[in-house]
Amino acid sequence: xxxxxxxxxxxxxxxxxxxxxxxxxxxxxxxxxxxxxxxxxxxxxxxxxxxxxxxxxxxxxxxxxxxxxxxxxxxxxxxxxxxxxxxxxxxxxxxxxxxxxxxxxxxxxxxxxxxxxxxxxxxxxxxxxxxxxxxxxxxxxxxxxxxxxxx
Amino acid sequence: xxxxxxxxxxxxxxxxxxxxxxxxxxxxxxxxxxxxxxxxxxxxxxxxxxxxxxxxxxxxxxxxxxxxxxxxxxxxxxxxxxxxxxxxxxxxxxxxxxxxxxxxxxxxxxxxxxxxxxxxxxxxxxxxxxxxxxxxxxxxxxxxxxxxxxxx
Numbered sequence: 204x205x206x207x208x209x210x211x212x213x214x215x216x217x218x219x220x221x222x223x224x225x226x227x228x229x230x231x232x233x234x235x236x237x238x239x240x241x242x243x244x245x246x247x248x249x250x251x252x253x254x255x256x257x258x259x260x261x262x263x264x265x266x267x268x269x270x271x272x273x274x275x276x277x278x279x280x281x282x283x284x285x286x287x288x289x290x291x292x293x294x295x296x297x298x299x300x301x302x303x304x305x306x307x308x309x310x311x312x313x314x315x316x317x318x319x320x321x322x323x324x325x326x327x328x329x330x331x332x333x334x335x336x337x338x339x340x341x342x343x344x345x346x347x348x349x350x351x352x353x354x
Numbered sequence: 355x356x357x358x359x360x361x362x363x364x365x366x367x368x369x370x371x372x373x374x375x376x377x378x379x380x381x382x383x384x385x386x387x388x389x390x391x392x393x394x395x396x397x398x399x400x401x402x403x404x405x406x407x408x409x410x411x412x413x414x415x416x417x418x419x420x421x422x423x424x425x426x427x428x429x430x431x432x433x434x435x436x437x438x439x440x441x442x443x444x445x446x447x448x449x450x451x452x453x454x455x456x457x458x459x460x461x462x463x464x465x466x467x468x469x470x471x472x473x474x475x476x477x478x479x480x481x482x483x484x485x486x487x488x489x490x491x492x493x494x495x496x497x498x499x500x501x502x503x504x505x506x
Contacts, residue, residue: 214431221414231386235406237391
């Protein structure tokens with residue numbers, strides 16, 4: 204690999220300058236130091252609460268991850284509704300709007316469940332709860348898992 | 355094989371392909387910096403608070419490398435910078451795979467259409483890194499803007 208140090212520094216310098224300018228003036232701009240939105244506690248459940256809801260069988264779990272990942276293993280009885288699925292109304296046609304739903308994805312950092320929660324709330328599903336520990340915490344606690352075809 | 359690698363037309367095509375690839379990857383991240391930052395956080399490698407910095411800067415490095423590769427200016431240096439960036443991305447994907455994370459790779463562009471952390475993604479990236487090494491090892495380039503600068 205051959206390169207000129209001055210040229211590399213010029214490329215990096217111009218790129219950093221453009222990045223700062225673009226980020227400052229673009230509507231797409233993000234904060235330089237990220238601080239996460241703290242979700243309202245009434246719509247987030249911990250692992251223990253999620254397990255309790257699972258045992259009571261009063262809620263329906265929604266898996267926000269891609270179908271291929273869902274098939275490899277998910278919370279028993281969970282329905283696959285990938286966060287980016289174009290026709291969520293069809294996928295959720297059999298689910299009553301009053302049903303208590305718990306959405307999850309892989310872990311606190313995957314964001315897919317949070318996006319799915321927002322998107323299905325727009326469809327009229329207002330009783331949604333986020334299990335933000337997701338499959339990572341669930342499997343760590345050795346809670347039951349199920350492998351199956353997507354529903 | 356050596357003749358094939360030394361073929362200036364082949365290097366020209368690879369240079370254009372790499373240029374377009376990086377421009378495409380950059381633009382998809384530039385217009386979704388928050389999404390790219392989210393993808394970076396999912397790797398769980400750097401602290402969350404610092405996740406937006408690479409999301410702000412990396413797309414621009416990709417964009418400039420792509421444009422420079424395309425027009426053939428600072429070609430070897432831009433190929434080297436792009437290669438280092440790709441190595442960095444690939445190491446992150448490898449770490450995520452070894453830790454069993456099932457996440458989006460946040461790659462912005464894909465030859466195979468795979469946008470998840472996977473072994474095929476690592477193979478694809480290695481192929482691109484190889485191309486970039488090949489470009490950066492060349493002394494002169496066919497139809498490159500830097501040829502004019504040398505003449506002047």
